[in-house]
Amino acid sequence: MAASTEQKNAKLVKVLVLVVIGMFGFGYALVPLYDVLCELTGINGKGDKTAVKESTYQADINRELTIEFLTTINEQTPLRFWAEKKQLKVNPGKYYTVNFYAENKSGKTLTSQAIASFSPGLAANYVEKVECFCFRQQVFQPDETKTMPMRFVIKPDIPQELKTITLSYTFFDNTKKNAQK
């Protein structure tokens, strides 16, 4: 093989290896890109992660939507978790408070995180939460039962075609994870 071919090969291989390393990095770059894209377009359907200040909206008493509450626990999280009501008829622009309850069924202290999810996902952009147990991790003492109010408003500019919104909360057990920190 001529020396020039060897040089050309070495140069090409260097470029290709850089491409490989770059694409490995791109795989990781997809993680923040995904979050940014979901945030910009509001398509992730998870809703607020921190409290929004209570403001005054013009309540639309002529329009009524149904909001349904789903309560789920992940895998082996030793909780009993339920909502005060399974569903609620609401007017856009009015503030409502719904109580959620969770009971620690284990004899141990439990750290748990609730994750919200809206269906349809786009509805998440029109629900503002003033108070939610999902904003921070919840610590349960052994056998403790907690009452956790969730206060929210549905913004009056919510599209007409949305008539029913499902808001689902799932509790994940973070005890082990926190212990290791």
Next chain:
Amino acid sequence: MSAVIGEHDKHHDHSAHEHDHDHHDHGPAKGWLRWIITTNHKDIGTLYLIFALAMFFVGGVMALIIRAELFQPGLNFVEPQFFNSMTTMHALIMIFGAVMPAFVGLANWQIPLMIGAPDMALPRMNNMSFWMLVAGATLLGSTLFMEGGAPAAGWTLYPPLVLQTGKALPFAIFSVHILGISSIMGAINIIATIFNMRAPGMTLMRMPMFVWTWMITAFLLIAVMPVFAGAVTMLLTDKFFETSFFNAAGGGDPVLYQHIFWFFGHPEVYILILPTFGLASTIIPVFARKPLFGYSSMVYATAAIAFLSFIVWAHHMFTVGMPLAGELYFMYSTMIIAVPTAVKVFNWTATMWKGAMTFETPMLFSICFVVLFTMGGFTGLMMAIAPSDLQYHDTYFIVAHFHYVLVPSVIFMIMAAAYFWLPKWTGNMYNERVGQLHFWLSAISVNILFFPQHFLGLAGMPRRIPDYAVQFTDWNQVSTVGAFIFGISQLLFLYIVIDTIRGGVGKTTSEVWEGAVQYGGGGTVGLEWTLPSPPPYHTFTEQPVVEPIHFDDHEPIHGRA
């Protein structure tokens, strides 16, 4: 037909031979060590092909275990956990152990011969990538014997389910890393070979289509294998190092994994199918005794398919809860892929149109590929339509679809390539009657095996389940019978390979197939057919000068009066 390699080249060849005597080995090293330390592209190609054939039977046995369990409803034969391991391992072994290595093996044998290069550009890396493949596949296979069993969450390894794998998880992930590095090294080698080692006169637009499609495939490989490696590394750190890439409780999102996986996964699908297209475009013209119809449109169609493969990934995720705009975008972009693919199907058909066709085994497999691949493509279009995919998603319909584009398409074309080049590689002709028997048994049984799965899927039978409702029994039994006929028929192929290596039905010529020199290349003669059969251990040590071939439209086509 005219020999296009000029007189002076023959002279060069001769002096190259003298040259050889001074500086190179005459042939392979003696003894078994030859196969461990070889850097010869023909040896490594052989190793890859034998390895792929072995894995084809390992993966095939797993498929038969799956089909045996599904012969009747109820749990009859294996534990559900083991059944799930079988569906997962069958896919991983067939994709990473059988199909991809078979293509790398064909590339190793054929690309240097087709472009007039003495060897691959990076022969020692070539050896290393083969032995890493063996190591990776062994590691993957060893997970079957680990506590908690082999991975059982499907080949897509979706979290959070895959994180419940027992002790095998880190081993399976590490094996994916090794297999990935191996195929990235193979891809870099192929790109370097094609870019820098072509004989004078072998311009890009004169390369045989197999070389073209492999080059594009190699670019896909180096673009997406690292992304997959990243995704499984995230799984690993989520499980063992408390990161939360895909852990919802820690702020991650399991759907993110699906996006990253399919950003790799969809191009991966084309990594499997593009070299298949190249094989069909190389084999069909020889047996039609006509140049490939629309050579340049084939090249552009391949490039277009490769580009589109990067922007359609979420059509695997229509049911994950995407917004309407996303569903529509991925639906339309997916349907666009049908255009360049149809260009290819039309070109193959036009190549055969009014050709002087003969129907030896490689051609039979190729024609079967064109027909059944088109069918598999149409069911793909059905699932590209988001609203109807909501019904088909994760049913046996998708199983039928991707098996139609993998078994009677990819596997059949690899078979066709083996029949096509085996006489060239060994110098011996295979037994045509046994070859045709193998073809007909395979072509009929593959339809008995997979066609009923369309009905099962439309009727609602989910995939990846060891048990099912009784109303699905009839078609499952038909499918299982087909599976066993298909599986046992493949032993004929094994017989033919061994028999041909040991002498077959006699010596063959250097051209092997009438018309192979003239129609077996791209824009030049088929270079490998100008070499003796079998080709000497070192070929093209002095690069030949190749000239474009001119197909004379007025010349009567061979075999037609």
